[in-house]
Amino acid sequence: MSENVIEVQGLTKRYGSTTVVKGISFSVARGEIFGLLGPNGAGKTTTILMMLGLCDVSAGQARVLNYDPVRQPLAVKRRVGYLPDAVGFYDNLTAADNLRYTARLMGYELEEREQRIKDSLAHVGLGENADRYVDTFSRGMRQRLGLAEILLKDAQIAILDEPTSGLDPQVTQELLDIIRGLKNKGVTVLLSSHLLDRVQSVCDRVALFQEGNIALIGTVGDLGRQVLGGGYHVEVEAEGQGFVDRLKAVPGVSAVEALGGNRWRLTSDRDVRPEAAAAVVAEKGRLLRLSVEEPSLEAIYTRYFQLSPHHGDRHAA
């Protein structure tokens, strides 16, 4: 199953004396949705451009579908679809004409071309708008047209740069559904984003970028355990005495932290709300509030980058 379609080894990009991408390595398996996450300017787009052969590689190597993007960019670009950040289309052409240009560049013959254009526009829900000029399109429609272009090419890998930025929640949801649809068709998806909660719901694995390095890589759960310690945080607000020791004794709890004002935070490897409630009640405390914080990408991200200026010694793992 896990055949790697993207292999990146020590990929480096320098502009003069500044190094934008600092020798990163990762691999993506066929059929996976892989997220490149990180703040703007962390090197995500540069990495993508190097994988497409649109940008020189200073050192290291990328293999995409076993082709070298530096030497065989045409082979890579024929099999990989790319949706750039804030994708643009020719406003003076209709949606179908824009796709026709791409289809001609791909070398499809007339009949196949028209069929593919029709199918791909229908698939992203733009069938009705095929003959409208793109200058009347909203941002969400442009993004969908970009995905239609990837479908048109029958790409084995779809690389999406910030596909959901600037979209309202409903359109974002629709777009993520289309991205899941790509996965179901067997397409490997690589997407970059700084919007986390949405991305979390689609990504199988993520790589956290920071200043040109990949700081963390793995599934969301893995990262939660690494960055947030236990992964779950249970917050207890209660009046009374003596239950703190009992809370510490609950199996799975690794730390209890006093937050002041009758509030405590428990770090644990699972949801320990029932046991925590029982512990408080057993000491005749008055339980006021009990909440759990699941390991969200948002929390991992915020926590990680809060710590990051000094993280070297604390989260070297």
Place this chain on the structure above:
Amino acid sequence: MQREGSALHGLGVVVLKELSDHLNSARMRVLEWLVVLIAVVALYFAIQQVKDTTAEDPFLFLRLFTTSREPVPSFVTMLSLLIPLVAIGLGFDAVNGEHNRRTLSRILAQPIYRDALLFGKFIAGLFTLSISLVGLWILMIGLGLVMIGVPPGAEEMARAFIFLLVAIVYSGVWLALAILFSIIFRSAATAALVTLGLWFFMTFIWPGLSSALFVAISPSTDEETLILGAQYAARVSPMTLFTEAYLALLNPSTRSLGPIYLSQLQGAVVGAPLPLSESVMIAWPQIVGLVATTIILFVIGYVVFQRQEVRA
């Protein structure tokens, strides 16, 4: 490092797309109407002048191109001013337009090299200019036939045709320059202004300034050196080259484009026309100069474009 696949893969597709963009654009339609109107006006006045002054002239037809009547300049003068404007109009947003519409990275992610995109844009632009110039040329010949009623001779047609080719090459110079600036400047307005500024400088200021400059900085006091040097300096401007080329081609009695020495005049019948091949020989350095300028400007643009970042 060797890249795989042809650098020109997809060139035809790009050319067709750009050509259809040019021919459908409102900008092109305005420019073409401007060209046609000005040509008709220039031609009309030239014909009036020819009718009034020339009785017998073996090259009557060619006079239509070069004759002027106050206050309207001749057809070729108008053309030498208009061709750069149309070429700049077609080329000033060739590459930065793709950047600003954010289409560049999407198109380059398709299986083509940048080479094909840039070549395609240049070829489509030159083809569009050629269509306009050929159309204008035919219009000119046709109107001339109708209005003076004398059919042109074979040599006149040959000279007029070579002039057409030179005019297309001249348009290529300005197209290449416009595309070069569209690569260098990210803003289309800046690119257009800089190109127009350079055109203005080269056309109106340099021909006068260059000789003054040469005389001022040249250590020589020899008159011949000064005159020749000033002329060479003026030829930096494509406008000078074009003017000299069409003088030699459309005016068969042009014997030299530089100063004429007495030795050259020995045995010459002043005012007698030269054969076509001789006229082409006189204009040849100018024509080669125009072709070379086009190639050099295009190559500079090509190199800059290859090294440019694609991201917006």
